[in-house]
Amino acid sequence: MSALTFVFLVVGLVALVLGAESLVRGAARLAARTGMSNVVIGLTVVAFGTSAPELAVSVGDVLRDDPGSGSLAIGNVVGSNIANVLLALGLAAALGGALVVAFRIIRVDVPVMIAVSIVVWLMVLDERLGRVEGIVLTIGLLLYVTWTVVVARRDVAAAPTVDFDEGVVDPAVLRRHSAWNDLAYVAAGLALLVFGSQALVGSATDIAGELGVSDLVIGLTVVAVGTSLPEVATSVIAAMRGQRDLAVGNAVGSNLFNLLAVLGLTATISPHPLPVAPSAVQVDIPVMILVAVACLPIFANGHVLERWEGIVFLAYYIAYVGWLVLDAGDQGARDSYGAVIAFFAVPLTTITMVVLGVRAHRQRVADETLSAPR
Numbered sequence: 001m002s003a004l005t006f007v008f009l010v011v012g013l014v015a016l017v018l019g020a021e022s023l024v025r026g027a028a029r030l031a032a033r034t035g036m037s038n039v040v041i042g043l044t045v046v047a048f049g050t051s052a053p054e055l056a057v058s059v060g061d062v063l064r065d066d067p068g069s070g071s072l073a074i075g076n077v078v079g080s081n082i083a084n085v086l087l088a089l090g091l092a093a094a095l096g097g098a099l100v101v102a103f104r105i106i107r108v109d110v111p112v113m114i115a116v117s118i119v120v121w122l123m124v125l126d127e128r129l130g131r132v133e134g135i136v137l138t139i140g141l142l143l144y145v146t147w148t149v150v151v152a153r154r155d156v157a158a159a160p161t162v163d164f165d166e167g168v169v170d171p172a173v174l175r176r177h178s179a180w181n182d183l184a185y186v187a188a189g190l191a192l193l194v195f196g197s198q199a200l201v202g203s204a205t206d207i208a209g210e211l212g213v214s215d216l217v218i219g220l221t222v223v224a225v226g227t228s229l230p231e232v233a234t235s236v237i238a239a240m241r242g243q244r245d246l247a248v249g250n251a252v253g254s255n256l257f258n259l260l261a262v263l264g265l266t267a268t269i270s271p272h273p274l275p276v277a278p279s280a281v282q283v284d285i286p287v288m289i290l291v292a293v294a295c296l297p298i299f300a301n302g303h304v305l306e307r308w309e310g311i312v313f314l315a316y317y318i319a320y321v322g323w324l325v326l327d328a329g330d331q332g333a334r335d336s337y338g339a340v341i342a343f344f345a346v347p348l349t350t351i352t353m354v355v356l357g358v359r360a361h362r363q364r365v366a367d368e369t370l371s372a373p374r
Contacts, residue, residue, distance in 0.1 A: 005206045012199030016233040019192025023049065023234055026185025027246060033179055039102040040152040042238075042249025043109060043256075044145060049190040050230035050250060051257040054080050056194070058262050062270040073266045074124065074276050077258045078284045081117075083228035084251045084258075085291050086317035088235040092247045093310025096239025099248050101299040109252050110296050116140065116259045117289045124281055129274040134267025141260035193230040225321075248305070255292070287320065 027041045058073035093099050116137075123133045204226070225232075231254045238247040267274050298309060 005203045008199045009203040009207070012196045012203060015192045015196030015199065016229055017196075017237070019189045019194075019196055019230070019233065021189070021237050021241075022185045022192065023189025025241075026182045026187075026189060027243075029182040030179070030186065033182065039104060039245045039249040040148060042246040043253035044148060045186065046234060046246065046250045047253025047257050048261070049186065050193065050234050051254050051262060052190060053194055053198075053226075053230060054258055054262045055265065058266040059269065062266055062274070073263060073274050074129070074280050075284070077262050078280060078288050080228045080231075081255045081258055081288050082284075082291055082320065083225060083317065084231045084255050085295060086313045086320070087225070087228060088232040088251050089248065089305060090310045090313030090317060091232060092235040092239040092244075092251075093305045093307055094314060095236055096244065096247070097307055098244070099239060099305040099310075100244045101248050101303045101305060102245050103303065105248055105252055106296070106299050106303065109249075109256070110292070110299060112144065113252055113255050113259075114289065114292045114296065116256060117285070117292050120259055120263065121281070121285045121289060124276040124285070127276045127278060127281060129263065129267045129276060131268055131270070131273070134264050134270070137260050137264030138268055141257070141264055144256065144260065190230075193233065196229070196233075198226075248299075252295075291316075 023046060027046050030041055030045065054076050058076055061072040089099065120129075120137070123129055231251060234250050235247040238244065238250065263274075298305065
């Protein structure tokens with residue numbers, strides 16, 4: 001194992017942190033300058049940028065034009081979407097404190113994410129994703145982005161003043177720098193994120209190989225997490241810098257771009273339908289849907305993702321990766337769809353219901369206290 005491998009590991013980590021910092025800084029300034037909310041910027045500019053690694057990996061795979069090419073796209077997107085919610089938001093909440101969830105995320109974007117996830121699952125029930133389905137998803141992307149921008153511009157026109165109390169953007173900074181400067185921060189941040197994730201995944205793969213870890217396990221863990229590192233780094237840095245709504249918008253928006261842009265564009269340009277493994281149809285995509293569904297009640301009840309809920313998300317992600325590793329070792333961790341329901345869906349649903357119950361009880365107690373005669 002060469003010293004250069006460890007150098008790339010450190011360089012990759014540093015590039016991720018610097019890239020996320022630059023991206024968040026530039027995105028926050030753009031939001032303040034245009035009057036659009038951090039949520040909208042996170043759902044569009046930041047989300048598309050942090051989904052670039054998934055798009056590059058998937059498109060590069062189908063352009064090889066091998067009979068088996070394209071199989072990477074589904075696993076790449078599904079694994080990334082699970083990681084974006086459980087890992088990225090979990091870490092952001094655990095390290096950065098409670099994450100604010102904007103009303104539009106609950107009312108519009110999470111329901112859209114759930115609906116698109118189900119549509120993709122229905123599309124691949126025949127274990128393939130064809131060009132027609134890809135075109136439909138791509139059109140969905142254009143409609144979603146257009147509608148988001150139109151609504152955001154309408155909101156800006158209705159309330160053109162910018163409130164600087166929520167974030168860390170100083171009005172004096174906007175006067176000293178131009179919009180081109182903000183765009184340069186965003187571009188530099190995206191470039192550093194892509195480079196950092198590639199360097200980190202490459203070095204981690206080399207180290208794992210030297211330690212005797214199988215290629216399959218490396219692919220299921222290191223590579224799967226690696227393509228989500230831009231979202232993870234961006235969400236964590238955004239939360240720690242006080243841009244908590246941008247962190248949530250980035251994760252949800254990135255999931256939507258993965259489904260609509262990465263799968264849509266990859267299936268559209270692929271010379272043959274994308275093959276989908278039976279295990280993805282039976283297990284992984286349903287898990288992705290369940291994770292998306294779990295966001296809705298947790299986000300809606302209180303409009304916040306608490307620190308302890310982020311820790312629960314992380315625990316679920318560790319459990320899911322553990323399943324993948326055990327299954328790769330032929331120890332039967334994912335023998336059937338029923339196992340997923342028993343060991344993943346039921347506990348996740350239970351946690352959701354407990355959260356709802358506790359919050360509802362606290363709200364009732366608070367209301368009774370306020371209404372009690374003094």
